[in-house]
Amino acid sequence: MNVAVLGAGFMGHGIAHVSALGGHSVIVRDVEQELVDEGLEQIEANLEEGIEREKITPAEKEDAIERLTGTVSLEAAVEEADLVIEAVPERLDIKQDVFADVEEYAPDDAVVATNTSSLSVTEIASILDDPSRCIGLHFFNPAHIMPLVEIVVAEQTSGETKEFADHYVESIEKTPTTVTDVPGFASSRLGAIFSLEAIRMAQEGVASIEDIDETMRLGYNLPMGPIELVDHTGIDVNVEVMEYLREELGERFKPPQLLKRKLRAGTLGRKTGEGFYIWEDGEIAGVSDEE
Numbered sequence: 001m002n003v004a005v006l007g008a009g010f011m012g013h014g015i016a017h018v019s020a021l022g023g024h025s026v027i028v029r030d031v032e033q034e035l036v037d038e039g040l041e042q043i044e045a046n047l048e049e050g051i052e053r054e055k056i057t058p059a060e061k062e063d064a065i066e067r068l069t070g071t072v073s074l075e076a077a078v079e080e081a082d083l084v085i086e087a088v089p090e091r092l093d094i095k096q097d098v099f100a101d102v103e104e105y106a107p108d109d110a111v112v113a114t115n116t117s118s119l120s121v122t123e124i125a126s127i128l129d130d131p132s133r134c135i136g137l138h139f140f141n142p143a144h145i146m147p148l149v150e151i152v153v154a155e156q157t158s159g160e161t162k163e164f165a166d167h168y169v170e171s172i173e174k175t176p177t178t179v180t181d182v183p184g185f186a187s188s189r190l191g192a193i194f195s196l197e198a199i200r201m202a203q204e205g206v207a208s209i210e211d212i213d214e215t216m217r218l219g220y221n222l223p224m225g226p227i228e229l230v231d232h233t234g235i236d237v238n239v240e241v242m243e244y245l246r247e248e249l250g251e252r253f254k255p256p257q258l259l260k261r262k263l264r265a266g267t268l269g270r271k272t273g274e275g276f277y278i279w280e281d282g283e284i285a286g287v288s289d290e291e
């Protein structure tokens, strides 16, 4: 199928990567050519790493690269799409603007999916003339490695759209879970509360961020501690998710001051090289001294 991925950032390039490896023709769209190019370069680097780790063969990499193109034109990206997946910033107005444009240029029967981690899919879909073709496809970061896709069924989603989404997730060899469209779905709601409490504990001096993360890694057999996870997924994205959950579900989701300070300073975690930790080449290289 033809897949259009809108946004070539962290999630967008990962979704494009797995879609191309799954045998689909993929067009990635971002607002500037430089961002498109960076996304495509990142996919190539991640595919190369896949070869080094013996997850894919060099031929699979070449085939995936051949199926991938990039553009800054929304029309060119979606005009022949069977499936459009948006991975633009986590703001209702931006996502709705994007969907309104998609409806103008995409075929009438294209499925329109959002990778929102917390917004209401039902509300995003409401901008469409035909919201029955909208669904949530919630990938996890990094999308080319994480095996789960939460399929979020909006109030308006048709059975046909859900079936199409199941089929797509299967084609990219991910495991789907299905959730109804409630704030934070199953994953972000629980994940946010976990990270929030960890940051509050660091703020109160209960333990260092490294010790909090180490405790959860070793004590609960997690691959990553809850504060490291915030750096990994992006402090800006986390604050937006927490603010939304706070509005919908209550004060227990209020972002801690320490997290907001980092947002204001522009130290957003792995993607800017510093958050709670210092990051070099995607790995933790130390702890930020701004604690």
Ligand SMILES: NC(=O)c1ccc[n+]([C@@H]2O[C@H](COP(=O)([O-])OP(=O)(O)OC[C@H]3O[C@@H](n4cnc5c(N)ncnc54)[C@H](O)[C@@H]3O)[C@@H](O)[C@H]2O)c1
Residues within 6 Å of the ligand: 006, 007, 008, 009, 010, 011, 012, 029, 030, 031, 032, 035, 086, 087, 088, 089, 090, 091, 094, 098, 115, 116, 117, 118, 138, 139, 140, 141, 232, 233, 234, 237
């Ligand atoms: N980062 C995560 O861990 C994670 C996990 C799951 C879901 N998500 C969700 O995925 C979405 C994207 O997050 P991200 O971390 O990839 O953000 P990001 O900032 O890395 O990427 C967003 C990209 O969208 C581009 N963009 C902005 N407006 C656009 C438009 N109109 N058309 C096309 N591109 C546009 C930006 O230039 C940027 O490159 C958000 O909804 C987020 O909640 C994020």
